[in-house]
Amino acid sequence: MTARPANAHQARLLRALRDSGPNSRAQLGDETELSRSKLAVEVDRLLETGLVVADGLAASRGGRRSHNIRLAPGLRFLGVDIGATSVDVAVTNAELEILGHLTHPMDVREGPVAVFEQVLNMVQKLRDSGVADGFDGAGIGVPGPVRFPEGVPVAPPIMPGWDGFPVREALSQELGCPVMVDNDVNLMAMGEQQAGVARSVRDFFCVKIGTGIGCGVVVGGVVHRGMTGSAGDIGHIQVDPEGRQCACGNRGCLEAHFSGAALARDAEAAAREDRSVELAGRLEAAGRLSAADVAAAAAAGDGVALDLIQEGGARTGQVIAGLVSFFNPGLVVIGGGVTGLGHHLLASIRTQVYRRSLPLATGNLPIVPAELGPAAGVTGAVRLISDHLFSPA
Amino acid sequence: MTARPANAHQARLLRALRDSGPNSRAQLGDETELSRSKLAVEVDRLLETGLVVADGLAASRGGRRSHNIRLAPGLRFLGVDIGATSVDVAVTNAELEILGHLTHPMDVREGPVAVFEQVLNMVQKLRDSGVADGFDGAGIGVPGPVRFPEGVPVAPPIMPGWDGFPVREALSQELGCPVMVDNDVNLMAMGEQQAGVARSVRDFFCVKIGTGIGCGVVVGGVVHRGMTGSAGDIGHIQVDPEGRQCACGNRGCLEAHFSGAALARDAEAAAREDRSVELAGRLEAAGRLSAADVAAAAAAGDGVALDLIQEGGARTGQVIAGLVSFFNPGLVVIGGGVTGLGHHLLASIRTQVYRRSLPLATGNLPIVPAELGPAAGVTGAVRLISDHLFSPA
DSSP: OOOOOSSHHHHHHHHHHHHHOSBOHHHHHHHHTOOHHHHHHHHHHHHHHTSEEEEEEOOOSSSSOOEEEEEOTTOOEEEEEEOSSEEEEEEEOTTOOEEEEEEEEOOGGGOHHHHHHHHHHHHHHHHHTTSOSSOSEEEEEESSOEETTTTEEOSOTTOTTOTTOOHHHHHHHHHTSOEEEEEHHHHHHHHHHHHSTTTTOSSEEEEEESSSEEEEEEETTEEOOOTTSOTTOOTTOBSOTTOOBOTTSOBSBHHHHSSHHHHHHHHHHHHHTTSOHHHHHHHHHHSSOOHHHHHHHHHTTOHHHHHHHHHHHHHHHHHHHHHHHHHOOSEEEEESGGGGGTHHHHHHHHHHHHHHSOHHHHTTOOEEEOSSTTHHHHHHHHHHHHHHHTSOO | OOOOOSSHHHHHHHHHHHHHOSEEHHHHHHHHTOOHHHHHHHHHHHHHHTSEEEEEEOOOSSSSOOEEEEEOTTOOEEEEEEOSSEEEEEEEOTTOOEEEEEEEEOOGGGOHHHHHHHHHHHHHHHHHTTSOSSOSEEEEEESSOEETTTTEEOSOTTOTTOTTOOHHHHHHHHHTSOEEEEEHHHHHHHHHHHHSTTTTOSSEEEEEESSSEEEEEEETTEEOOOTTSOTTOGGGOBSOTTOOBOTTSOBSBHHHHSSHHHHHHHHHHHHHTTSOHHHHHHHHHHSSOOHHHHHHHHHTTOHHHHHHHHHHHHHHHHHHHHHHHHHOOSEEEEESGGGGGTHHHHHHHHHHHHHHSOHHHHTTOOEEEOSSTTHHHHHHHHHHHHHHHTSOO
């Protein structure tokens, strides 16, 4: 895809076609609030670029029947979501429908060279499966702060070896298409906004509880990245001045008290100290415990596992309550690997937020689980690059 | 002022004239990025409405010298800032320059009828002084949450009797002009953005520490009010799970530990328990203590007063650190009555934020005192109503 929209009208038309699918000219005019004549001009220009094509006859609205318009069916976007412990790669069409999706376990600490090799292998597999020849654009998320304009990770605490690595440049060269890079949590928020639980919500935040804890903030429908791209870095907000020592050097950070990593550590301690037969058995069988083991133990009725989840939810809820008071969102989304902990975690978070934030802010505030699971990140990634490509050049 | 701009171009021209003062057509064209012909048409239309007038010859840019354009000099806006313990009323021209400003001590708990009488008295005094006959618009701030579209206070904790009072309607009827109502803290942020320390900053927040504590949040140059208008209500964020009982029913709220009210209470306790000779002397002399007494005692070298300020600053800094991690602003402004505490308070806040927030977020983050003092609220109020009136009708 070499063509880009020439003006804001064309950009609006492309995004409307992306989000609502094939459409008649009349409906497109309604959606984009363009006059009939303006619409005709801009659609004709887009048809010339090949970005959109005519596609079947539209339903009649009384006059002569016209052709539906749709985005070129051959356009392909690539979404890559590098997590702390796994890599997701997906191919979509220009309407951001997933045509192929692969997941692979991978430790991000292996560094950019190894991870990139893995990503390119997965891309090749998807190509071989026939869903794409080449790509018109790609979005990629990494589990740490990103200098957004340059697409470069900055001092990422859980990503040794990635500091300053030119992710955007490197991937763009490999794929031969434009690439945008963002934080994995921002992409999760964009994914849930594009196709998940936050559809049509303009002010919300999305808390991702995985190995660490982060938050994607959306204001007026747009991801708020902040002055230096670090907005949403809530893992080191203090929950207890007398709390646990954190790896960052401070005391009482949320992540030191609750995250996938903290939970596994606490569960192993409980198992070793024989406080939970259930967890001890699982530790003996597997040699280590994960958040999933805690979830399974809780589901089996283990009291210690339940306590760990509830206490973690309360700590998280305490932080979210403060953010709700500050930001007064229309929705809070809870996602990430730890959401396998399910109902108990959500209940515990909700209790804290509804108790601690002002009634005016929580009166109509849904706190809901993310909907897309591992597809959220890759969906956010293709949304990111398509937002870029569907902007005036 | 019955005329309103007919379109977005005119609105941009009016705002440019408000913010930069009288200007040549050529400069206006540069600032608003309008083409020469478009500009000529829209300026002529604005001249017809009487909203702008020709004013002296502009400096030559080579061609024929043209007249400067300015906002009609007779336009008058009224700004009202109702605080917990005082009322400010000011009259400005359309460039938001203050032509007259009165302050009066007043307890907001006396209720809307008494407060409105006071406000109208002050307005009459300003009229009598000759700075205004009537008003083209008025903005008013109240110290509590506001349902913004309707201009009505909602369950304001420190404003008994004001819940649901139709502030906008009532003032509009008295003054015979359009009125907008907002939270006093939002207006303070807008004031500092219009004419104070936050000029040209697009993402910042402004913490007002007065009788209580609140925060005005600006995203992309626009006040972020949140889903129900309660964004920035940070006074009840928890700073210590085992902390003090708060009037709201929860434990460890920021306001329970630090605010003008909490500080006066702590100082009186210290005086009664003979922990501070300085404070005890002031209590005996005045019968009660205020934040200003603590400031004076600290300036006189009193250790207890200094400790109270530093501890309060640390609590506030702890909350701000969390918000900086979440929001990653370009500037944090500290204002309100308690800023009389001066350097010690700021230093203590800064220490906490720089220690607790991520380096990426604080690397270039100025934390600065507000600049406009009591003029911030009224300036924000006239900015609010002028933004409304200088929008397409």
